[in-house]
Amino acid sequence: MKSDIEIAREVSLHKIKDVAETLGIPREEVHNYGRYIAKIPLNLINDEAIAKHNLILVTAITPTKAGVGKTTVSIGLTLGLNKIGKKAVVALREPSLGPCFGMKGGAAGGGYAQVLPMENINLHFTGDFHAITSAHNMITALLDNYLYQNRHSCDGLKEIKWKRVLDVNDRSLRNIVSGLGGSTNGIPTETGFDITPASEIMAILCLATDLEDLKRRIGDILLGYTYDDKPFTVNDLGVAGAITVLLKEAILPNLVQTTENTPAFVHGGPFANIAHGCNSVLATKMALTYGDYVITEAGFGADLGAEKFFNIKCRKAGLSPKLTVIVATAQGLKMHGGVPETKIKEANIEGLEKGFANLDKHIQNLKSFGQEVVVAFNKYATDTDEEIALLAAHCKEMGVGFAVNNAFSEGGEGATDLARLVVDTIEQQPSGPLLYTYKDSDSIRTKIEKVCRTIYGAKSVVYTTSAEKKIKQIEDTSAAEFPVCIAKTQYSFSSDPKAYGVAENFEMKVRDIVINNGAGMIVAIMGDIMRMPGLPKEPQAKNIDIINGVVEGLS
Structure with a gap:
């Protein structure tokens, strides 16, 4: 199969004012950043239209180091919805140069489910x-x-x-x-x-x-x-x-397009392991103003991104998804089933079945927020029909919908089954009112411990002397009612990145507390998580080059 960048270059891009017009955005309101990227002014956001439309969250099982393809599924689902005649828009985060040149490469989707122009989006974009x-x-x-x-x-x-x-x-x-x-x-x-x-x-x-x-x-x-x-x-x-x-232009949502020329908003980019992991409220609301179905994602696994999406973003913005899609891969499930990471591409039914526990814990957590859940199996070339059938049967036993996403290799056509499942579920049994893990009035300790015990499954929570001191500073201030944003490893429910599957009987240690008074949240830093990542032994930067004026190696 062709590389992501080869596929991206074969797409005949539409001028961004034409893309905006398909949504109903007046051409004169489009602030062009070249031919294929634009900023959209905030005055176009319409709360009455937002209330009539459907917000869908895409989250995932605990990911492998390569991820599980949430962005690809989010874009693919949008393409699939448009294929079946729905007016769908995707709202995503902007990629960071850190992972782009470090561990993961780009973050604009993959295969035939990308947002474009991918080189610009992955690099400096709109600045x-x-x-x-x-x-x-x-x-x-x-x-x-x-x-x-x-x-x-x-x-x-x-x-x-x-x-x-x-x-x-x-x-x-x-x-x-x-x-x-x-x-x-x-x-x-x-x-x-x-x-x-x-x-x-x-x-x-x-x-x-x-x-x-x-x-x-x-x-x-x-x-x-x-x-x-x-x-x-x-x-x-x-x-x-x-x-x-300095931020008067940066606050405006960015409009781009997908590999099938449908509209996409890409704006903001906090990580979910050290921040709240969601694209901007403004981009989500802009998408909801113009799209009947809006698909957005939250970073890493559901214990991080989805939890913060509900408890922070939705709480602050008054949003409530009609449905949550949880992405699973055979490779990810096998890793959580004890299969060595070097062998997760090989068929292993026993490992796959053992890995279901990770998926089940995430489903349980999502239902605790009052969410209806469907599972999207993000298909890779190495996956077998037996593995897919086994997971489909397990999801049926769990009482959640299941569909295969093949948008990576087939574009929107490969996601029509998932799209129909999403629409049918929303029409027949949409999520009820959003339920939060904690109350605004709960103490900072109570908020942290409710997340750690309910979402992660921790046995206990302990605090360093420094963290204790900072919590005391907060207790008598208005910041005491802020939601909590927990910074921890994305590779485990616990603070141990090697505790795959579903960690049990573990202790969470709050190493530090950061007061984000302007953002209106308290950041609790767990274990050894770093707010400045390092580069791997073989960074992606070694694969990126410019040859005859053309960027190569982005993925």
Whole structure:
């Protein structure tokens, strides 16, 4: 089969104003970024239209290191829905350069189920990530300047909570010392970098409802504490407006197209293991304004992305999916059934059956949110009919719908069975009101422990002294009612990335607490999870090249 980039280049792209017009977006409202990419203004979002349309979440079992193809399924389902005569739109996150040049390669779907132009989307796109990086680091520079200018006064800070970000996997930047080289170069400070998708600015952009809300949230960002223990924010620096100016274009949702020229919104890109893992609320609402069916995804497995989608994004935005699709692969199930990762492409019925436990736990979790669930089997060339039939029978026993997704190799035609299943399920038995794992009024500890015990299956939760201290700082503030965003490994229900299947009788350790005051959530950092990933021994960057002006090696 042809490579992703070869398939992408064979598609005859439609001009983006023509794509917008198929949705009903007036041509004069389309802000072109070249011929095939556009920004769409926020004034077009219509709450009355949103209430009439169907939101569908795509999530997954606990993934392998190569993933399980959620983006491919999300795009494929959209194509399949359009094939059967429905007006469907997909809303996705933007890829990060970190994984693109690191472990996974691109994140624009795969095969005949991609969003295009994939080279642009996987690389600099419309500059949203760069704008977020610049905005975040501008705050850091202004804060460092404030500390430098007030170094001899009582207006300094005793504790700094704000670091820098970069959209590159670089373990060497996790912990650094800045301000070396003499007094004119600043104040020596122990600090570090997070990756841009972990920036609070990214979370804010993805949760903001409009430009004014973006400005308010930026102003509320907690930067540190004064010597009399008062919080110090961006508003105290007096630069919330200046930072918002850097993001005035980045806040607008990006419109592109699929391999079958159907519309797609791609906007925002927080990771689900270290952030809340969902595309922007604005892109989702824009898609719901114009699409009868809107498919969106949440990062990594359902224990991370889906949990945060429901408990954070839906809670904040007033959204409620009519259905959740959980993606499973034979390779992923076999890995969770104890088959060595080097052999998961080989037929192994026993391993597959043992791996069902991981799928079942995720289904149970999704139903706890009041969701109707269907399973999409993302088919690979190595999968056998026996394996597929076995999983189909198991899903029937579990009382959930099952369909094979073959969009990777067949495009929309390969996802029509899944599309019909989704439509039939929504029409016959849509999800009821969304049920949250915890209440806003629950304590921070209670929220963390409800997620750990209910969603992960943890036996207990313990806290470091530092985490305990930070929770006490929160308890008497308005931040006590924020939802929690747990940062942990994506490869296991526990904080141990090697605990495949369904981990049992384990302890979750809260190593640190980060107050994302502007985003309106509390980040609980578990175990050894890093907010700045490193590169693998053989990074994808070694496969990427430009030959005769043409990009090669993106996937």
